[in-house]
Amino acid sequence: MALLFAMVLGADSIDDADVLRAGRTRRLLGGWLPAPSTLGTFLRAFTFGHVRQLDALLGQALERAWKAGAGPGDRRLVIDVDSFVGEVCGRLKQGAAYGYTRLLGYHPILATRADTRETLHIRLRKGSANTQKGMLRFCEELIARVERAGASGVKLLRADSGFWNTKVFERLEQAGWQYSIGVRMITTVRAAVEAIDEDAWQRIDYPDDGQAQIAETVYGGRRLIVRRTRLVGPQAELFPDWRHFAFVTNRDQDIAIVEAEHREHAVVEQVIADLKDQALAHFPSGHFSANAAWTVLGALAHNLLRWTQLLGLPDTTVRAARTLRRRLLSIPGRLTRHARGWTLHLPARWPWHGDFISALNTIRALPAA
Numbered sequence: 001m002a003l004l005f006a007m008v009l010g011a012d013s014i015d016d017a018d019v020l021r022a023g024r025t026r027r028l029l030g031g032w033l034p035a036p037s038t039l040g041t042f043l044r045a046f047t048f049g050h051v052r053q054l055d056a057l058l059g060q061a062l063e064r065a066w067k068a069g070a071g072p073g074d075r076r077l078v079i080d081v082d083s084f085v086g087e088v089c090g091r092l093k094q095g096a097a098y099g100y101t102r103l104l105g106y107h108p109i110l111a112t113r114a115d116t117r118e119t120l121h122i123r124l125r126k127g128s129a130n131t132q133k134g135m136l137r138f139c140e141e142l143i144a145r146v147e148r149a150g151a152s153g154v155k156l157l158r159a160d161s162g163f164w165n166t167k168v169f170e171r172l173e174q175a176g177w178q179y180s181i182g183v184r185m186i187t188t189v190r191a192a193v194e195a196i197d198e199d200a201w202q203r204i205d206y207p208d209d210g211q212a213q214i215a216e217t218v219y220g221g222r223r224l225i226v227r228r229t230r231l232v233g234p235q236a237e238l239f240p241d242w243r244h245f246a247f248v249t250n251r252d253q254d255i256a257i258v259e260a261e262h263r264e265h266a267v268v269e270q271v272i273a274d275l276k277d278q279a280l281a282h283f284p285s286g287h288f289s290a291n292a293a294w295t296v297l298g299a300l301a302h303n304l305l306r307w308t309q310l311l312g313l314p315d316t317t318v319r320a321a322r323t324l325r326r327r328l329l330s331i332p333g334r335l336t337r338h339a340r341g342w343t344l345h346l347p348a349r350w351p352w353h354g355d356f357i358s359a360l361n362t363i364r365a366l367p368a369a
Helices: 002-008 015-021 036-044 048-070 135-149 166-175 187-194 233-237 255-276 288-312 321-329 353-364
Strands: 077-083 104-106 109-113 119-123 155-159 178-183 202-204 210-219 222-231 243-249 334-338 341-345
Touching (some): 002 015, 002 036, 015 036, 036 288, 048 119, 048 135, 048 288, 109 135, 109 255, 119 135, 119 288, 135 166, 155 255, 166 178, 187 222, 202 255, 222 255, 243 255, 255 288
Parallel strands (some): 077 155, 155 178
Antiparallel strands (some): 077 109, 109 119, 178 243, 202 210, 210 222, 334 341
8 A cells, every 4th residue: 555655646666655754644644654675575575476466456446446436337448458668777677678669678568448548457578578468368357357347338449550469359259349450561461452442542631731541441351441641742752652551340330430439549658658657657676576566556556546536526637647646646734633633734725625625525425435
């Protein structure tokens, strides 16, 4: 809990947890709080099995939050899967290696909820891991987790071409999920694209200095949708030819809707930016299992911020993590004791005083709380 408290407040290293021992903060959080050295020892004691137990905790927390009202229920659920490079500086860190970006670090994989930016699943991998390494097992666990959490509506999984895998397609189809996953322009895909009749291309909205068109065909027995773009005007000499971007899907809606929603997969980068702005800015230990535990705890701390807004301030604009932290958590205060009771004095005329009180009262009234 000390690690979660520190991460929610923006800690990106073990030493940052010392902020919890400043002033009367420890009294506000219930008394004793471990020193950073104790937290480091605690993390280094984790094994692979302990990390899996912590991962199960992330799933159980998701179930409780969705049961309390943060879940999609029978509404549509859009999930984005992606990976990122968590750069490190120490060559002695277990599992750190150079990957396709030629940066030394780790290569975690994560699944996020598109509309609320929750992290549904995350796993730390060594830095040299291929993008789709472990994707099938990851999807199986994700499917089970979402089902247990109570999502009963249509599910759509989106991913880029790094996760192109026929076995993943088959597993998602078996589970009844929709998907739109990018494919690389290998020789056979390029041949299928070139076979599309020129009259089949439809123009879509694009900036004035370029053109974009979409069309569809069949590849490997599945629907293949292609978008091609090129520059026009004075800049056309830079990219005079069409550039093609294709993805495979099992959706049967209109091509314009499916293609536009697939491009919205980019919202996963906002979650990655939030995680890197908090705990996952660094991987503080030299032990791989300790860093794996830190990764899962970082995702859980991120979700706690998301659920604070979803449950405490429903129907409000989704904010970045640092904005929620500044408005609702990192508030200067003074703790006083009178008549055997403690009183927390918050700043006068705090701009978000109403949001703070509203969120506090709403969350305290929840049965799951």
